Amino acid sequence: MPQPCSIKDCTRTPRWVCDCCQQNLCLQHLNEHNDLLISQLNPLTLEIKALEDCLQALNIQKTIDNSREKLEEWRDDCYKKIDCLFEQKCRELDQVINEKVDQQREELNRIHLKITELIDAQETSRQDIDLLTSTIRQLEININNIEQICFTIVTSPLVIDDTFIFIKETTEHELDLSTLSPVYETIHRPKGSSGPLTCNDRYLLIHQHPNLCLYDREMNIVKQTLWRYVNNTQNIINTDQHENTAHG
Ligand SMILES: [Zn+2]
Numbered sequence: 167m168p169q170p171c172s173i174k175d176c177t178r179t180p181r182w183v184c185d186c187c188q189q190n191l192c193l194q195h196l197n198e199h200n201d202l203l204i205s206q207l208n209p210l211t212l213e214i215k216a217l218e219d220c221l222q223a224l225n226i227q228k229t230i231d232n233s234r235e236k237l238e239e240w241r242d243d244c245y246k247k248i249d250c251l252f253e254q255k256c257r258e259l260d261q262v263i264n265e266k267v268d269q270q271r272e273e274l275n276r277i278h279l280k281i282t283e284l285i286d287a288q289e290t291s292r293q294d295i296d297l298l299t300s301t302i303r304q305l306e307i308n309i310n311n312i313e314q315i316c317f318t319i320v321t322s323p324l325v326i327d328d329t330f331i332f333i334k335e336t337t338e339h340e341l342d343l344s345t346l347s348p349v350y351e352t353i354h355r356p357k358g359s360s361g362p363l364t365c366n367d368r369y370l371l372i373h374q375h376p377n378l379c380l381y382d383r384e385m386n387i388v389k390q391t392l393w394r395y396v397n398n399t400q401n402i403i404n405t406d407q408h409e410n411t412a413h414g
């Protein structure tokens with residue numbers, strides 16, 4: 167006698183092992199189980215719909231804007247550096263030409279004064295006239311030459327590397343220390359060196375007892391000077407550290 171359907175009180179012949187409960191079921195109970203499974207699809211559809219709405223409503227613009235702002239800051243900063251160098255080189259050009267013009271103007275004034283003096287005194291010599299005439303000829307040549315000056319401008323193309331900007335994903339308010347760039351160089355700091363340091367794009371200023379040192383981007387010391395004003399600060403720092411340790 168074969169086993170009946172696994173459902174309690176059902177005497178019908180089992181037809182198949184049900185996919186959801188792994189029991190031997192009759193055709194009717196198989197259908198019931200199948201309908202039950204299918205009915206679970208509708209709530210899933212609703213969940214999907216809700217998620218679709220949620221995705222639609224995401225405020226991605228805010229996320230993009232915040233990061234874009236950072237990129238724009240970088241761009242503005244680069245533009246400023248280019249503008250600054252451009253202005254500096256323009257001033258250099260102006261200066262070279264203006265110096266030459268000023269030089270000729272001074273020489274003109276000097277000769278003019280000399281002639282005025284001779285006229286006022288109503289006295290001159292052939293030698294004076296010859297000398298003045300040749301000086302004026304030379305000035306004429308010099309002044310005309312100013313317009314003939316040309317500059318050779320040698321420029322290097324600005325090489326911008328993709329690694330200048332690194333985009334890494336983090337969740338909001340997450341302090342991710344791995345976003346810090348890897349250790350570039352370790353500086354040995356002798357005992358007695360104080361904490362304060364400052365830097366700009368090119369240099370790092372740091373106290374290396376007993377000196378104040380200026381490091382370049384390759385971490386070479388480009389300048390150092392004996393620093394005698396640090397002792398008081400150092401004591402304060404040491405005291406603070408000591409107190410922190412004590413409380414900790
Ligand atoms: Zn089943």
Ligand SMILES: [Zn+2]
Nearest residue numbers: 171176192195
């Ligand atoms: Zn059954």
